[in-house]
Amino acid sequence: xxxxxxxxxxxxxxxxxxxxxxxxxxxxxxxxxxxxxxxxxxxxxxxxxxxxxxxxxxxxxxxxxxxxxxxxxxxxxxxxxxxxxxxxxxxxxxxxxxxxxxxxxxxxxxxxxxxxxxxxxxxxxxxxxxxxxxxxxxxxxxxxxxxxxxxxxxxxxxxxxxxxxxxxxxxxxxxxxxxxxxxxxxxxxxxxxxxxxxxxxxxxxxxxxxxxxxxxxxxxxxxxxxxxxxxxxxxxxxxxxxxxxxxxxxxxxxxxxxxxxxxxxxxxxxxxxxxxxxxxxxxxxxxxxxxxxxxxxxxxxxxxxxxxxxxxxxxxxxxxxxxxxxxxxxxxxxxxxxxxxxxxxxxxxxxxxxxxxxxxxxxxxxxxxxxxxxxxxxxxxxxxxxxxxxxxxxxxxxxxxxxxxxxxxxxxxxxxxxxxxxxxxxxxxxxxxxxxxxxxxxxxxxxxxxxxxxxxxxxxx
Amino acid sequence: xxxxxxxxxxxxxxxxxxxxxxxxxxxxxxxxxxxxxxxxxxxxxxxxxxxxxxxxxxxxxxxxxxxxxxxxxxxxxxxxxxxxxxxxxxxxxxxxxxxxxxxxxxxxxxxxxxxxxxxxxxxxxxxxxxxxxxxxxxxxxxxxxxxxxxxxxxxxxxxxxxxxxxxxxxxxxxxxxxxxxxxxxxxxxxxxxxxxxxxxxxxxxxxxxxxxxxxxxxxxxxxxxxxxxxxxxxxxxxxxxxxxxxxxxxxxxxxxxxxxxxxxxxxxxxxxxxxxxxxxxxxxxxxxxxxxxxxxxxxxxxxxxxxxxxxxxxxxxxxxxxxxxxxxxxxxxxxxxxxxxxxxxxxxxxxxxxxxxxxxxxxxxxxxxxxxxxxxxxxxxxxxxxxxxxxxxxxxxxxxxxxxxxxxxxxxxxxxxxxxxxxxxxxxxxxxxxxxxxxxxxxxxxxxxxxxxxxxxxxxx
Numbered sequence: 001x002x003x004x005x006x007x008x009x010x011x012x013x014x015x016x017x018x019x020x021x022x023x024x025x026x027x028x029x030x031x032x033x034x035x036x037x038x039x040x041x042x043x044x045x046x047x048x049x050x051x052x053x054x055x056x057x058x059x060x061x062x063x064x065x066x067x068x069x070x071x072x073x074x075x076x077x078x079x080x081x082x083x084x085x086x087x088x089x090x091x092x093x094x095x096x097x098x099x100x101x102x103x104x105x106x107x108x109x110x111x112x113x114x115x116x117x118x119x120x121x122x123x124x125x126x127x128x129x130x131x132x133x134x135x136x137x138x139x140x141x142x143x144x145x146x147x148x149x150x151x152x153x154x155x156x157x158x159x160x161x162x163x164x165x166x167x168x169x170x171x172x173x174x175x176x177x178x179x180x181x182x183x184x185x186x187x188x189x190x191x192x193x194x195x196x197x198x199x200x201x202x203x204x205x206x207x208x209x210x211x212x213x214x215x216x217x218x219x220x221x222x223x224x225x226x227x228x229x230x231x232x233x234x235x236x237x238x239x240x241x242x243x244x245x246x247x248x249x250x251x252x253x254x255x256x257x258x259x260x261x262x263x264x265x266x267x268x269x270x271x272x273x274x275x276x277x278x279x280x281x282x283x284x285x286x287x288x289x290x291x292x293x294x295x296x297x298x299x300x301x302x303x304x305x306x307x308x309x310x311x312x313x314x315x316x317x318x319x320x321x322x323x324x325x326x327x328x329x330x331x332x333x334x335x336x337x338x339x340x341x342x343x344x345x346x347x348x349x350x351x352x353x354x355x356x357x358x359x360x361x362x363x364x365x366x367x368x369x370x371x372x373x374x375x376x377x378x379x380x381x382x383x384x385x386x387x388x389x390x391x392x393x394x395x396x397x398x399x400x401x402x403x404x405x406x407x408x409x410x411x412x413x414x415x416x417x418x419x420x421x422x423x424x425x426x427x428x429x430x431x432x433x434x435x436x437x438x439x440x441x442x443x444x445x446x447x448x449x450x451x452x453x454x455x456x457x458x459x460x461x
Numbered sequence: 462x463x464x465x466x467x468x469x470x471x472x473x474x475x476x477x478x479x480x481x482x483x484x485x486x487x488x489x490x491x492x493x494x495x496x497x498x499x500x501x502x503x504x505x506x507x508x509x510x511x512x513x514x515x516x517x518x519x520x521x522x523x524x525x526x527x528x529x530x531x532x533x534x535x536x537x538x539x540x541x542x543x544x545x546x547x548x549x550x551x552x553x554x555x556x557x558x559x560x561x562x563x564x565x566x567x568x569x570x571x572x573x574x575x576x577x578x579x580x581x582x583x584x585x586x587x588x589x590x591x592x593x594x595x596x597x598x599x600x601x602x603x604x605x606x607x608x609x610x611x612x613x614x615x616x617x618x619x620x621x622x623x624x625x626x627x628x629x630x631x632x633x634x635x636x637x638x639x640x641x642x643x644x645x646x647x648x649x650x651x652x653x654x655x656x657x658x659x660x661x662x663x664x665x666x667x668x669x670x671x672x673x674x675x676x677x678x679x680x681x682x683x684x685x686x687x688x689x690x691x692x693x694x695x696x697x698x699x700x701x702x703x704x705x706x707x708x709x710x711x712x713x714x715x716x717x718x719x720x721x722x723x724x725x726x727x728x729x730x731x732x733x734x735x736x737x738x739x740x741x742x743x744x745x746x747x748x749x750x751x752x753x754x755x756x757x758x759x760x761x762x763x764x765x766x767x768x769x770x771x772x773x774x775x776x777x778x779x780x781x782x783x784x785x786x787x788x789x790x791x792x793x794x795x796x797x798x799x800x801x802x803x804x805x806x807x808x809x810x811x812x813x814x815x816x817x818x819x820x821x822x823x824x825x826x827x828x829x830x831x832x833x834x835x836x837x838x839x840x841x842x843x844x845x846x847x848x849x850x851x852x853x854x855x856x857x858x859x860x861x862x863x864x865x866x867x868x869x870x871x872x873x874x875x876x877x878x879x880x881x882x883x884x885x886x887x888x889x890x891x892x893x894x895x896x897x898x899x900x901x902x903x904x905x906x907x908x909x910x911x912x913x914x915x916x917x918x919x920x921x922x
Contacts (some may be wrong), residue, residue, distance in 0.1 A: 055756040058727025059696045061786040062636035065795045072801040100589035110582040114575035121571040128561035128771040161622055168803035175523035176637060192802045235520045266519025295516040310589040311809035325522040334526045340533040341653045342629035347808040348772035349574060
């Protein structure tokens with residue numbers, strides 16, 4: 001039942017695909033009329049017989065968007081899942097793909113949101129525009145919960161509607177003239193947002209990489225930490241730990257090397273700690289635990305995977321005052337301007353939820369949900385281990401990175417979907433370094449995870 | 462009491478200013494170490510005596526951000542308001558400045574949000590990632606409520622966290638190589654986001670304009686509709702009606718001319734209809750009421766000023782399938798990619814609120830609140846009329862545009878703040894065409910509006 005519900009909600013998400021199909025119309029008249037001249041309506045005959053106007057504006061398509069390959073990964077997976085549903089309408093599809101939380105949000109958190117919603121109907125409880133940077137109390141609470149030991153202050157925290165939005169706002173902040181490095185494999189929003197901002201060259205099909213991006217290969221051989229001696233200097237380094245998709249958390253020693261590398265190169269490190277609360281060994285939970293990081297790093301984080309806020313939308317970005325551009329100008333000051341111009345703050349109701357998450361009861365409840373997903377992770381790891389597959393990640397992250405050496409990851413994705421009706425994520429969707437791997441997410445109801453693992457055992461026994 | 466509460470919430474909003482002040486430190490060592498070399502920590506002595514490290518990254522500041530003048534308008538007003546509060550701690554400050562809604566959200570709407578929040582704690586009611594484009598039901602409801610007569614469909618609607626965010630996403634969509642035109646005066650986010658994306662030249666202090674933007678002057682003389690024969694061709698035309706700040710709504714005849722102008726030039730019109738529900742004459746409420754607009758226009762809109770959602774955050778952008786780039790590629794297809802890469806959908810709780818807004822009861826309740834603000838508008842208009850000032854707008858918008866011929870609008874702003882403790886908005890903050898005007902917002906509790914008007918009468922009698 002729950003599996004079916006999940007299916008339905010995802011099929012909604014691919015609603016745009018229907019629309020996207022329509023540009024397959026072949027236009028008979030491709031003439032471009034000149035700017036400044038009156039362009040009449042030029043009629044064309046579409047295939048096969050629908051009549052359409054073919055008026056075109058004289059605005060050129062943004063060439064950076066034309067560089068992007070296919071769709072953004074996760075909508076593409078949703079599309080394939082919907083196609084599978086059409087083909088197998090009776091299948092009990094289980095999604096361990098998109099990395100979407102499935103467990104109810106603890107009541108201590110939702111009741112705070114409901115309370116704030118009700119208060120908005122009262123004269124004293126109503127509030128309009130909040131600070132673009134987030135409510136002072138929430139910023140203070142994030143600072144004291146996550147950064148008290150490293151001395152980051154409330155006014156170095158910018159509350160957002162989620163890490164994905166902030167990654168793009170950071171790209172707008174940096175502009176088109178920066179170079180960037182990224183873990184390979186990694187969460188696709190780093191690369192795609194860089195392409196959109198025009199920081200990259202064209203996609204090179206032979207190597208499956210964009211020009212002008214340094215791909216830092218992370219493999220089982222190097223313990224999923226890049227060989228920095230082979231990484232060229234770039235302005236920006238995106239680094240996600242625990243990593244999505246490999247599930248690998250960098251150690252203190254590794255992060256110390258990374259911070260030193262950034263410092264040596266005068267680079268800015270954008271550190272994504274969206275999964276830090278899944279860490280259960282002594283790997284750092286924040287880049288700011290590393291001495292000197294405040295002078296080189298920005299940290300992006302999120303309530304999504306902690307509190308099940310993937311739909312509620314709340315996150316934050318920490319930019320220390322000590323982080324300066326080459327001319328001495330504080331990075332946070334420009335980011336503040338971006339936030340004030342391009343954003344109006346996260347929803348006040350979501351912010352009330354964030355505050356409840358960081359209360360003692362809320363925090364404990366969040367950690368219980370994290371613990372639940374970690375048990376799922378163990379079940380998935382045990383399953384693939386028992387089948388003789390090498391698995392990585394899992395320990396400090398809700399993702400299991402399963403190795404299928406020598407196989408195409410899209411092919412494995414399709415095989416699993418076709419034969420077990422389980423949605424996973426093909427490793428190559430995260431970069432060429434993900435080829436030969438499949439990411440299995442531990443976000444799911446327990447019974448679905450167990451059932452998926454039963455089907456995996458049947459398929460790969 | 463209410464006035465004081467408003468003051469407190471705004472003082473939070475300027476919390477970043479404290480931080481921003483700190484870059485006034487003068488660094489002793491401005492040497493730039495070279496990329497690739499190990500830069501040691503360079504100590505410097507800050508003024509007057511605090512010791513600070515002055516390590517700088519080797520990343521150049523985005524030159525587009527350096528072009529921006531001072532702060533974004535509204536945080537700047539909040540800053541001046543806070544300074545005024547410090548100077549006059551006992552003053553009863555009334556804000557008719559920032560355009561922020563003040564009246565409670567009708568219960569039919571907040572209870573739908575509270576219900577959705579509670580449901581997130583249940584197994585069946587929980588939902589994670591929604592569609593990036595917005596929930597299907599809300600998109601359908603927006604389409605049927607606002608666009609049924611013009612034939613726009615659900616999949617041409619993209620739900621957002623507000624118009625301001627979408628304006629920036631549209632700028633990212635268009636990229637750096639487009640030229641743009643804007644009403645002068647207008648909502649500053651159009652120009653500022655254009656500057657950030659690198660579409661403009663430097664700010665030219667003599668004319669108070671950025672290079673490479675066409676400012677379309679809107680004055681009492683031209684009925685606040687630009688003389689299009691003097692406007693050069695640009696790729697993008699931003700147009701807000703009812704206009705913020707002038708409060709003027711363009712007529713059907715004027716908008717027909719505007720659409721024809723866009724068509725003649727092959728331009729894309731970005732039409733901001735955030736105040737359309739304040740229209741009470743027969744001015745079009747949507748650009749798509751104009752024949753042919755679907756081939757040239759995008760419409761950005763918002764629940765903020767209708768439902769008091771300035772803090773809840775919900776809006777939408779309509780991009781018709783028929784809108785094509787010069788190569789025939791659909792604009793909406795690229796915007797869909799932007800939305801999927803840079804955004805993860807509006808908060809599901811806010812979307813539940815949006816759906817309630819568009820229910821019969823919710824819609825009526827929203828219109829009642831709009832009606833309340835419109836009564837405020839009348840009070841403000843009557844006041845300035847009685848004092849012999851020429852006022853514009855007001856009829857179809859919650860803004861009154863008061864003419865102070867020959868005077869600096871910042872000077873009038875300061876005079877009003879200093880002598881009446883009322884916060885307004887200086888017209889020149891909206892562009893050079895706003896000089897000599899002050900915008901008075903009708904968003905406020907009735908008793909505050911009446912009290913502000915009493916003080917205006919005292920000051921300008």
